[in-house]
Amino acid sequence: MKIAPDQPTASERAKLRAVLYYRLSRDSEVSTSIRGQDADLSALAAREGWDVIATFTDEGLSGGKRRANADEAVRMLRESEVDVLAAYAVDRFSRMGIGEDAELVRIVRAAPARRPARVVFMREGIDSATDAKGWAIRFMIASEMALGERDVMVQRRKAALRRMQNEGRFTGRGAPPYGYRSAPFDDGRAGRRLVPDATEAEVVREGAARLLAGESSMSLARALTERGVPLARSAYRLAQIAGRPLVDDTGAELARGTWTNGRVSQLWTSHHLLGRIMRDQPRGEAGGHLDREGSPVLDPRTGEPLEAFEPILDLSTFLALRERFQRSVGRGKQQKRRAARLLSGLLYCGLCGAKSYALTVRQRGREYAYYRCSGASRGESCFGPRIRAEHAEELVEAEYLATVGRLPAYERVEHRGEEEQSERLARIAERVGTLSRQLIEPGVDRLAIVAELDRLDAERDAALALAPTLVVEYVPLGVTWAEVYGSGNLSERRRALARAYDHVLAYPEGRGPDGRRLVPVLNPDAPEDHDAA
Structure with a gap:
C-alpha cells in the first residue's frame, strides 16, 4: 500500500513525540519538587513509549504569569512538532485560568x-486521548480552581507582608535598601x-550634605561612580x-x-532613610517618583509614620x-547651574562691586576663559577688570x-540644645x-482638614517661640x-574657598590695594587653628 508523504508510519504511530513541562514556585513549599515531577513524568513516558524530544523547567516562577518555556511547549504542540504535551x-x-489555558483545548x-x-x-488523570469527551471540562474546572487557589495565596501573602510591615519587620523581598543590612531582633522576636x-x-x-550645599546630582553621581560605590541592586x-x-x-x-x-x-528622597516602611510603593526608575509614592505604615499609638528601624537622616x-x-519635578531635569569655574559666584569687581562671570572666547583657533565684570552689561559706567x-x-x-x-x-x-523642637517642627x-x-481631593471633609491645619499652625507658633x-x-x-x-574635585574646592572667603575682589592691573589684582575677603566663619585655641 502506498503511504502518503505526510502520513505517519506504523513505527511513528507507535512512538509518539512528547514534550514534558515542570514548574516549581518558591512561594509554595508543599509543591512536588522538580525532581519528583521529573521522576513521575519520565516513568509515564517510558510506560507509554513516548519519544521525549524536549523538556522545559521553570523554577521559582509564578504560574500566574506568562512563561516563555510554557509558551514554547504549547507552540510545539500547536505546530505538530510534538504529539503530546x-x-x-x-x-x-x-x-x-481558563481564559488563557483554553488554547490547549483549541489545539x-x-x-x-x-x-x-x-x-x-498526570496528577488529575486528565488525558485528552483516553477521555475525548470529558477531559476538556475536567481541565477547565481544574484550571479555574488553580486560578482561585492562586488568588487565595496572593491575598494570604499580602496579609502576611502587611503584618510584617506593621511589626516593623523586614519582609525579605529583594535586597535590603541602600544604607541598611538585615539582622535578627535583639529581643529574640x-x-x-x-x-x-x-x-x-x-x-x-555625605551625599545629603553635598546636595544641600548646592552640588548637582550629576556631579554627585559621577563622584559615586568614580569611587566605586555600588548601586543597591548591583551584582557586587x-x-x-x-x-x-x-x-x-x-x-x-x-x-x-x-x-x-x-x-x-x-x-536621597526615599522614605527608608527615615526608618519608614512604605506600602504599595511603585518600583522602577526615578523621574516623577515623588508624586507616585505609597503611604507610610503608621504607628497605631500615635498615628504618625512608624519609625520601624533606625533612621539614617533626620526629618528636617x-x-x-x-x-x-x-x-x-515636571521639568524632567534639574535647573542648569552656571558655576563652571573655580571662582564662579565668588569673584566680584573691586571697582563697582558687581559680580564677575567666567566667559569663554575663541581666538585664532584656540579657546580661553576669562572673568569679566558684569557692570557694563547692565548699563553701569564701570569697565572693570x-x-x-x-x-x-x-593666584x-x-x-x-x-x-x-x-x-x-x-x-x-552643630548641636542644637532642643533637637526635639527641630524634629517637632x-x-x-x-x-x-x-x-x-x-x-483638592474629591470627597474629603474639608472643614475637618482646615480645623486640623489651624491646630497645626498654633502648634508651630508655640514651637517657634522656644529658641x-x-x-x-x-x-x-x-x-x-x-x-x-x-584631594577634592572642582565642587569640593569651590566649597573650600567659599568656606574661607566671603568673596574675592578683582582689580585692573596696578589699581588694587598694594598693587594686588585679587584681594580675598575672609569669611567671618573662616577656618581657624582650633587646636591651637
Whole structure:
C-alpha cells in the first residue's frame, strides 16, 4: 500500500513525540519538587513509549504569569512538532485560568485526525486521548480552581507582608535598601529587622550634605561612580550581602553599576532613610517618583509614620532634600547651574562691586576663559577688570594654600540644645504639606482638614517661640586644609574657598590695594587653628 508523504508510519504511530513541562514556585513549599515531577513524568513516558524530544523547567516562577518555556511547549504542540504535551498537574502548568489555558483545548480540537494532539496532566488523570469527551471540562474546572487557589495565596501573602510591615519587620523581598543590612531582633522576636550599614550610611549622609550645599546630582553621581560605590541592586552589592565571592568565574570583579541623576534623586528622597516602611510603593526608575509614592505604615499609638528601624537622616534634612528635588519635578531635569569655574559666584569687581562671570572666547583657533565684570552689561559706567581665568584661579589658590591651607582641618558640627523642637517642627511641616494636598481631593471633609491645619499652625507658633541653643563642636580631621583641598574635585574646592572667603575682589592691573589684582575677603566663619585655641 502506498503511504502518503505526510502520513505517519506504523513505527511513528507507535512512538509518539512528547514534550514534558515542570514548574516549581518558591512561594509554595508543599509543591512536588522538580525532581519528583521529573521522576513521575519520565516513568509515564517510558510506560507509554513516548519519544521525549524536549523538556522545559521553570523554577521559582509564578504560574500566574506568562512563561516563555510554557509558551514554547504549547507552540510545539500547536505546530505538530510534538504529539503530546505532558505536565505533572494543571496548577504546575498554569494558574492563569481558563481564559488563557483554553488554547490547549483549541489545539487538541483543531488537530487533524491523522496526527492528533494529546494533552496529559498526570496528577488529575486528565488525558485528552483516553477521555475525548470529558477531559476538556475536567481541565477547565481544574484550571479555574488553580486560578482561585492562586488568588487565595496572593491575598494570604499580602496579609502576611502587611503584618510584617506593621511589626516593623523586614519582609525579605529583594535586597535590603541602600544604607541598611538585615539582622535578627535583639529581643529574640521572630523575623529580621533593618539596621544601618556603617559604610553605606556614611555615603548617604555625605551625599545629603553635598546636595544641600548646592552640588548637582550629576556631579554627585559621577563622584559615586568614580569611587566605586555600588548601586543597591548591583551584582557586587548583592554578592557582598550574601557573602558570595565578589568576582565572577573569570576572576573579574562583579559590576558595581553606574550612578545617574535619577538614581541619586531616588535614593536621597526615599522614605527608608527615615526608618519608614512604605506600602504599595511603585518600583522602577526615578523621574516623577515623588508624586507616585505609597503611604507610610503608621504607628497605631500615635498615628504618625512608624519609625520601624533606625533612621539614617533626620526629618528636617530629608524634607530639605525632597524640596530640592521637587523643584525639578515636571521639568524632567534639574535647573542648569552656571558655576563652571573655580571662582564662579565668588569673584566680584573691586571697582563697582558687581559680580564677575567666567566667559569663554575663541581666538585664532584656540579657546580661553576669562572673568569679566558684569557692570557694563547692565548699563553701569564701570569697565572693570578682565582677567584670564587660569591666572585668577592660580593666584587665589596660592593665597589660600599659603594662609588657610597650613592650618589643621576640622569638621564643624552643630548641636542644637532642643533637637526635639527641630524634629517637632519638621513633623508639623510634613503634616501640613500632606493635609494641603488632600484639600483638592474629591470627597474629603474639608472643614475637618482646615480645623486640623489651624491646630497645626498654633502648634508651630508655640514651637517657634522656644529658641533652641546652638552648640558648635570642631572635630579634627588629622590633616591640613591644604591636604583636604588637594584631594577634592572642582565642587569640593569651590566649597573650600567659599568656606574661607566671603568673596574675592578683582582689580585692573596696578589699581588694587598694594598693587594686588585679587584681594580675598575672609569669611567671618573662616577656618581657624582650633587646636591651637
